[in-house]
Every structure is written in structure tokens, then in C-alpha cells.
Amino acid sequence: MREAVGGSILFYIILGFIAVYIVFIGIIMNYAATYRASNYVITALEQTEGNVSRSQLESDLKSRNYYNDLSITCSENTNGDAIYKVTTKVRFEIPLIGIAGNLNIKNETKAIYGVRCKMNAVDGGR
Numbered sequence: 001m002r003e004a005v006g007g008s009i010l011f012y013i014i015l016g017f018i019a020v021y022i023v024f025i026g027i028i029m030n031y032a033a034t035y036r037a038s039n040y041v042i043t044a045l046e047q048t049e050g051n052v053s054r055s056q057l058e059s060d061l062k063s064r065n066y067y068n069d070l071s072i073t074c075s076e077n078t079n080g081d082a083i084y085k086v087t088t089k090v091r092f093e094i095p096l097i098g099i100a101g102n103l104n105i106k107n108e109t110k111a112i113y114g115v116r117c118k119m120n121a122v123d124g125g126r
Helices: 003-049 056-061
Strands: 070-076 082-094 099-108
Touching: 003 056, 003 070, 003 082, 003 099, 056 070
Parallel strands: none
Antiparallel strands: 070 082, 082 099
């Protein structure tokens, strides 16, 4: 009887570690996909010098199976050149425990020389 109880407790401990491992791998995979989406937006902004529409970026991301929030803001450095800041979000949820949350991934472009924030279509002509 004693060995039967000890074996079942060990079995539940192993199941718990497997569940934690699966949740951890799921969060890592979502984080990697969100980071790829952020890098795609940064690359598109740098290649087109900010002349890409937000709806085009969102449709491209949806075709890549990214449906989370996307935030793009433009600021200017001391020389007046545009710097775009892209924020994407990783949503995660652990259903058995009831934990849910967001992780923000923030990236920014290099300074795009000769481009001002007012001249582009991403911020809606800000």
C-alpha cells in the first residue's frame, strides 16, 4: 500500500512538470512569433522610408497569422529625422490557473534621414 501511494504522488509531480513545460514552450513560441512580426514592420518601415500604409502592414501581418495589437509612433531626433517606434504585444493565458497577461515588445528603427513624421502615412499624417 505504501508504494502505491508513493508512485501516484510521483506520477502527479511528473504531470505537473510536464504541464509547466508545455505552458512555457507555448509562451516562448508566441513571443517568437510576435518578435518576428515586429521585425517585419521595422524592416518595411526602413525600406519604404515610412511611406507604407498602416492598413497594408496590418493585412501583411494577418497573412502571417499575427492578430495581436500593433502600435506605431513616430518621433524626431535632434536633427529632425524620423524614428519609428513599434510596439507589439504577446498575449498569454494559463487556463487551469486562470492567469492571463500581455508582454510588450518594443523596437525602433534607425533614424531615417531626410524624412519627417508629418510626411508619412503610417501615423495618419501626424
